[in-house]
Amino acid sequence: MATDQKNNHSKTPFFDPMLPRSFRIVRFQQETAETFSIELKPVSGQKEFFFEPGQFNMLYVFGTGEIPISVSGDPTKPEVLIHTIRAVGNVTRSMNNLKVGDSIGVRGPFGASWPIKAAEGNDVIIVTGGIGLAPLRPVIYHMLAHREKFGKIVLLCGTRTPKDIIFHKELEKWYAGAELEVHITVDTALPSWRGNVGVVTTLIGKAHFDHSRCTAMVCGPEIMMHFTVQELQKRGVDNKNIHVSMERNMQCGIGLCGHCQIGPRIVCKDGPVFCYEEIKGVFTKREF
Amino acid sequence: MSKQTDKIMVLEDKDLESLFDCLKSMKYKLLGPSVYHGAIIYDEIENAEDLPRGYSDQQDGGKYRLLKNETSARFDYVVGQHSWKKYLFPPEKTLFEAKRNKEGFEISETNEPLTPMAFIGVRPCELAAIGVLDRVMMEGPYQDLFYTHARKKLFMVVVNCTCPSGTCFCASMGTGPRAESGFDLALTEVVDNHQHYYLVEYGSPEGHEIFRKLPLKQASTEQMNRKHELLGSASQKMGRTLNTENLENILMLNFENPRWDMVAERCLSCGNCTLVCPTCFCINIKDTTSLDGQKAVRRREWDSCFTLDHSYISGGSIRISAMARYRQWMTHKLATWTQQYGVSGCVGCGRCITWCPVGIDITEEARAIRKIHKDKTKD
Amino acid sequence: MKLESLAKILKEHPFLEGLEQHHLDFITGCASNVVFKKNEFLFRAGDPGNLFYFIREGQVVVEIYIPGKGPTEIQSRGKGDVTGWAWLIPPYRSTFDVRAAELTRAIVLDGTCLREKMETEHDLGFILMKRFAALIAERLEATRIQLLDIYGDRSKK
Numbered sequence: 101m102a103t104d105q106k107n108n109h110s111k112t113p114f115f116d117p118m119l120p121r122s123f124r125i126v127r128f129q130q131e132t133a134e135t136f137s138i139e140l141k142p143v144s145g146q147k148e149f150f151f152e153p154g155q156f157n158m159l160y161v162f163g164t165g166e167i168p169i170s171v172s173g174d175p176t177k178p179e180v181l182i183h184t185i186r187a188v189g190n191v192t193r194s195m196n197n198l199k200v201g202d203s204i205g206v207r208g209p210f211g212a213s214w215p216i217k218a219a220e221g222n223d224v225i226i227v228t229g230g231i232g233l234a235p236l237r238p239v240i241y242h243m244l245a246h247r248e249k250f251g252k253i254v255l256l257c258g259t260r261t262p263k264d265i266i267f268h269k270e271l272e273k274w275y276a277g278a279e280l281e282v283h284i285t286v287d288t289a290l291p292s293w294r295g296n297v298g299v300v301t302t303l304i305g306k307a308h309f310d311h312s313r314c315t316a317m318v319c320g321p322e323i324m325m326h327f328t329v330q331e332l333q334k335r336g337v338d339n340k341n342i343h344v345s346m347e348r349n350m351q352c353g354i355g356l357c358g359h360c361q362i363g364p365r366i367v368c369k370d371g372p373v374f375c376y377e378e379i380k381g382v383f384t385k386r387e388f
Numbered sequence: 389m390s391k392q393t394d395k396i397m398v399l400e401d402k403d404l405e406s407l408f409d410c411l412k413s414m415k416y417k418l419l420g421p422s423v424y425h426g427a428i429i430y431d432e433i434e435n436a437e438d439l440p441r442g443y444s445d446q447q448d449g450g451k452y453r454l455l456k457n458e459t460s461a462r463f464d465y466v467v468g469q470h471s472w473k474k475y476l477f478p479p480e481k482t483l484f485e486a487k488r489n490k491e492g493f494e495i496s497e498t499n500e501p502l503t504p505m506a507f508i509g510v511r512p513c514e515l516a517a518i519g520v521l522d523r524v525m526m527e528g529p530y531q532d533l534f535y536t537h538a539r540k541k542l543f544m545v546v547v548n549c550t551c552p553s554g555t556c557f558c559a560s561m562g563t564g565p566r567a568e569s570g571f572d573l574a575l576t577e578v579v580d581n582h583q584h585y586y587l588v589e590y591g592s593p594e595g596h597e598i599f600r601k602l603p604l605k606q607a608s609t610e611q612m613n614r615k616h617e618l619l620g621s622a623s624q625k626m627g628r629t630l631n632t633e634n635l636e637n638i639l640m641l642n643f644e645n646p647r648w649d650m651v652a653e654r655c656l657s658c659g660n661c662t663l664v665c666p667t668c669f670c671i672n673i674k675d676t677t678s679l680d681g682q683k684a685v686r687r688r689e690w691d692s693c694f695t696l697d698h699s700y701i702s703g704g705s706i707r708i709s710a711m712a713r714y715r716q717w718m719t720h721k722l723a724t725w726t727q728q729y730g731v732s733g734c735v736g737c738g739r740c741i742t743w744c745p746v747g748i749d750i751t752e753e754a755r756a757i758r759k760i761h762k763d764k765t766k767d
Numbered sequence: 768m769k770l771e772s773l774a775k776i777l778k779e780h781p782f783l784e785g786l787e788q789h790h791l792d793f794i795t796g797c798a799s800n801v802v803f804k805k806n807e808f809l810f811r812a813g814d815p816g817n818l819f820y821f822i823r824e825g826q827v828v829v830e831i832y833i834p835g836k837g838p839t840e841i842q843s844r845g846k847g848d849v850t851g852w853a854w855l856i857p858p859y860r861s862t863f864d865v866r867a868a869e870l871t872r873a874i875v876l877d878g879t880c881l882r883e884k885m886e887t888e889h890d891l892g893f894i895l896m897k898r899f900a901a902l903i904a905e906r907l908e909a910t911r912i913q914l915l916d917i918y919g920d921r922s923k924k
Contacts, residue, residue: 364728
């Protein structure tokens with residue numbers, strides 16, 4: 101693993117990792133029908149929230165429960181903590197009903213991060229599926245803030261329909277700008293959609309990047325990552341340069357509850373970002 | 389006298405109470421074996437007389453019988469369904485309480501004062517199990533604070549095993565029947581020809597402190613030899629064996645082996661094995677709220693990888709079949725655990741075999757897979 | 768467009784890359800240049816499928832009209848792609864509508880003409896069939912993944 105993929109618990113202090121810190125919602129943005137973003141600020145204590153892109157927090161809704169969510173904000177702007185969440189279960193649906201001024205408990209940041217240091221000097225290809233764009237947005241922010249350190253940057257986003265696209269405004273801005281190559285595709289659309297239609301793997305062949313010297317970062321439903329990795333391999337990208345973000349049942353976030361294992365790997369501690377070389381074959385092993 | 393003899397001395401059985409007195413004077417809470425509903429369990433004890441005298445056990449797959457006999461031996465049985473982990477790692481624990489306030493909510497930790505504990509009668513396999521849990525709970529990037537706190541104040545009196553039972557295989561796992569280190573005091577009971585004594589050794593400064601206060605006598609060469617004889621023969625009397633050579637690789641290379649399906653047909657996913665296992669540590673985090681929504685509590689409870697919920701993520705569980713869940717338990721215990729913590733998760737106590745209602749035997753499963761692997765790789 | 772410029776464009780198209788000159792000459796003989804305005808159809812479902820397109824610029828979408836729902840876009844094709852192969856396989860009829868999503872320049876081949884040439888020149892026929900097989904396999908895989916609705920909400924409601 102690259103040396104920057106370590107738990108960043110030295111900069112954001114917390115004492116008992118099982119006790120949440122109280123944060124207040126300062127902005128609430130509905131991104132799509134079932135996805136929303138919240139901007140959080142701490143009620144007391146250190147104002148900045150430092151994290152490495154790819155890390156997650158355990159977010160606690162008073163009395164309802166706690167869930168692991170990747171940080172989706174800008175690591176160069178630690179005054180605001182942003183999370184983008186899909187309302188699919190009990191806790192996330194309760195969160196969707198919260199308003200500006202309400203509190204959320206935060207524990208973290210936990211987990212290994214995207215290999216930004218290792219990507220310096222390379223072309224970078226980012227492939228996202230659905231809400232998978234959220235954990236990778238911090239990487240894009242970081243790279244844009246240090247643009248000269250990276251080669252070509254390509255962003256490929258796949259989602260179900262145009263109505264499910266998150267971070268519309270930013271994607272439009274990046275699409276129109278010259279700093280990164282952006283392609284968006286949907287599975288089905290109405291004729292009013294002027295972009296690509298088709299699965300996101302079909303965009304990889306069309307993107308312009310050096311297949312032998314690149315860092316690929318992939319995030320989305322496991323099956324989407326499976327086919328994306330296959331396509332990248334077909335195009336000559338080495339397993340060592342492919343990174344994915346895995347999801348498992350994480351309850352403690354600190355490697356002690358035993359739930360999030362994939363074989364010997366503990367996702368909240370050794371991941372959620374993994375170099376594919378380390379976990380190759382994981383997508384084809386059933387019930388692993 | 390040789391230095392070694394000074395480290396190991398003899399305590400007469402009639403003087404065993406002095407050990408209890410010493411520990412009580414140092415304000416330890418004494419915990420040790422008791423008989424309860426036909427089994428040896430661990431509970432609070434006061435005196436040497438509380439120790440179950442004249443009991444031995446018969447254990448096999450899905451079978452446990454406690455037998456009473458006429459001997460005066462206090463430690464002729466081995467382990468029951470309890471393990472010491474319930475004291476260091478309670479089955480239910482409140483992590484915090486929270487209440488709503490104007491700002492949102494505030495969290496208060498629940499920390500009850502902890503009385504230092506003395507475990508009396510820890511078997512070498514159990515000592516090894518505590519060593520395994522030490523690695524899990526205290527040596528990662530994050531520690532279990534309660535475990536660490538309780539563990540630092542823990543005093544352990546180990547009892548070496550002279551009568552292993554039908555499901556024991558500590559010898560195969562290198563964890564017994566004799567404890568080499570890691571204890572405060574270790575006793576080996578000898579009941580012979582109207583003699584009843586313990587060979588006592590200390591293994592720590594705290595142990596030495598108590599060792600010095602006991603009415604100990606010099607151990608004769610004969611007595612020292614008796615200890616070696618008893619423990620040597622105990623090694624040979626194990627009820628089960630497990631060949632651990634290259635076991636981790638063999639299990640992971642045979643992930644799709646049909647043997648798993650065979651075991652799955654019998655496994656009830658009841659989770660007994662995980663409850664009695666002294667190293668299993670999965671926990672569920674449960675958040676609840678008062679009816680008026682003003683107070684919330686977060687609790688932690690023992691969980692088992694045999695539940696469907698264990699691997700649940702949005703949309704469904706990863707390990708749906710009973711086969712996948714049994715396989716997860718066994719491959720974690722015997723294979724991936726070593727990669728995570730540097731030691732095997734299994735200490736050879738045999739509890740999972742004894743307390744499995746259908747008598748599934750982890751040593752038999754490992755043997756079967758090893759044989760299939762051998763046959764496969766020979767071709 | 769002059770025949771020689773057409774030949775140059777076809778020679779550079781990814782689908783015909785590496786073909787021998789005399790084969791390219793055959794193909795060029797069946798080809799002509801074409802432009803579609805936005806929303807113009809390249810061909811409709813049910814048309815006698817004898818048109819094979821090499822897309823030079825722009826974007827087209829494969830579309831189907833679902834009664835009660837309206838037109839639904841299934842897949843898009845852009846620069847460097849090919850579309851329209853109904854002429855390869857009997858009954859030689861297009862199954863879908865293909866519409867230009869924006870101004871699109873393409874080279875169109877008379878599929879019937881090409882098919883007849885492939886029947887007489889088996890070498891060329893085999894090479895092109897191999898390439899079509901690879902193309903169809905890739906499309907099939909992409910379509911299967913699309914079918915999985917991988918972004919769909921799997922949680923039980």
